[in-house]
Amino acid sequence: MASPRTRGIPLGRVLGARVVLAPSTLIMAVVLAALYGTTYSSDGFSSDGAILGLVVAVALFVSIFLHELAHAVAARGFKREVHEIVLTFFGGHTQFRASDPRPVEIGVIAASGPLANAVIGAVAMALAGTLDGLPGAVTRYIALLNFFLAGFNALPGTPLDGGRVVNAIVWGVSGDRWKGHRWAAQGGRIVAIATVLAALGIPLLLGSSPDLVAVIWAVFLFSVIWPAASAELRAASVLARRERVTAVAVSRTAVGVPYDATVEEARASAHAAGAAEVVVLAADGQPAGHFPVALTDEVPPEARPTTSLMSVTMPLVRGAVIPADAVGEGLVEAVVPWVGKTDAVAVMGPDGPVGVALLDDVVRALQ
Known part of the structure; x- marks a missing residue:
């Protein structure tokens, strides 16, 4: 510039x-x-x-x-x-x-x-x-x-x-x-x-x-x-x-699951990983949506094995991801392009999603 x-x-x-x-x-x-x-x-x-x-x-x-x-x-x-x-x-x-x-x-x-x-x-x-x-x-x-x-x-x-x-x-x-x-x-x-x-x-x-x-x-x-x-x-x-602000510190722990998984499978993966959020992965492995695990409590237990994730998933803007190792000014640079375009981004580690960060939380932490 x-x-x-x-x-x-x-x-x-x-x-x-x-x-x-x-x-x-x-x-x-x-x-x-x-x-x-x-x-x-x-x-x-x-x-x-x-x-x-x-x-x-x-x-x-x-x-x-x-x-x-x-x-x-x-x-x-x-x-x-x-x-x-x-x-x-x-x-x-x-x-x-x-x-x-x-x-x-x-x-x-x-x-x-x-x-x-x-x-x-x-x-x-x-x-x-x-x-x-x-x-x-x-x-x-x-x-x-x-x-x-x-x-x-x-x-x-x-x-x-x-x-x-x-x-x-x-x-x-x-x-x-x-x-x-x-x-x-x-x-x-x-x-x-x-x-x-x-x-x-x-x-x-x-x-x-x-x-x-x-x-x-x-x-x-x-x-x-x-x-x-x-x-x-x-x-x-x-x-x-x-x-001192890191991407992981301002995000909610998450686990990635494929788009064709059921609610029951997503809950099992989240509980095994100790995650509070689920990131839904598209066919190419990129984040396409997310939802809090607690939201699945509203799905009746008997329906969870057959209910698709579409019923609980909130969409993520394509490409709305930030690296898990982003910190300080690097975190600012990673987040700025998404301000005003989405309310959440997926936090990506080397092996997939590790968190979901709400932009309001990130902005407050950086201020």
Whole structure:
């Protein structure tokens, strides 16, 4: 299925992925130009300051692009198809095919972004030492920007790259995918709170007043990080429970009998297998109907040896079966095609039917 396209200004393709610039990034460039233009010099608005602001804005988004490009390169290294690289007002994201992920892939792809910024920052800082004036100032800003991007994105919490590394490590060590997500989400909540506390607390500890701009940025980051971390925590809890749901657990035990059997024969087979349901098999061995064994109690005992199963059978939609070993997301994928088409499916083991699952029961269990 094709991935949805992000709206924005298309910048071309890299590694087969669309590169998209969100229009809000242009606002950032103007804001930085105005900010540097008015603060670069004590004499008021400075054209050098405005130029510096624009250069810093461009450098910021180039650095973000290289950060996301590193993610894309790492993903391609693991044979993942990369769909989009999106640059936004407050960062970016790289969208790639992530089915059947492995911890090592998640960790390496996540770590590649901050690592790229750290390398760029080190190179820029070394280069800045050889330059004077405005070029030197710009290069130092580029170095500091990349160090900031590397350090902040490496913080151990969702939705930052460091959170994905935490997820990968916990998942790899424990073998529990959703435990990794929960740890990363809790880390994200801690990072969100720490960001605000740092903006307020550090200046107070140093005997000065908190900087208004720093506080605004901290509140903004909190408003992004906390909801994302909380959403992942909720999703991880739900999906962890879902992953423990099996087809057999949500079905009623059943035994298969041929369509030409009698009620008496069906009852005998069910009692021998300890089954609560009977699945009626068509001539080709495929499930064609089902009924609860208790329903046959309504057939008089003297009539059971000669009564056909047609009198008690409820039809099953042709092909409405799910594998007995379906679990978690595999169970979801097996059941979804039958929602709205039938009220029950046969649960099939290697030797035939082992259960009958009512879709209402399955849906409740997966929720």
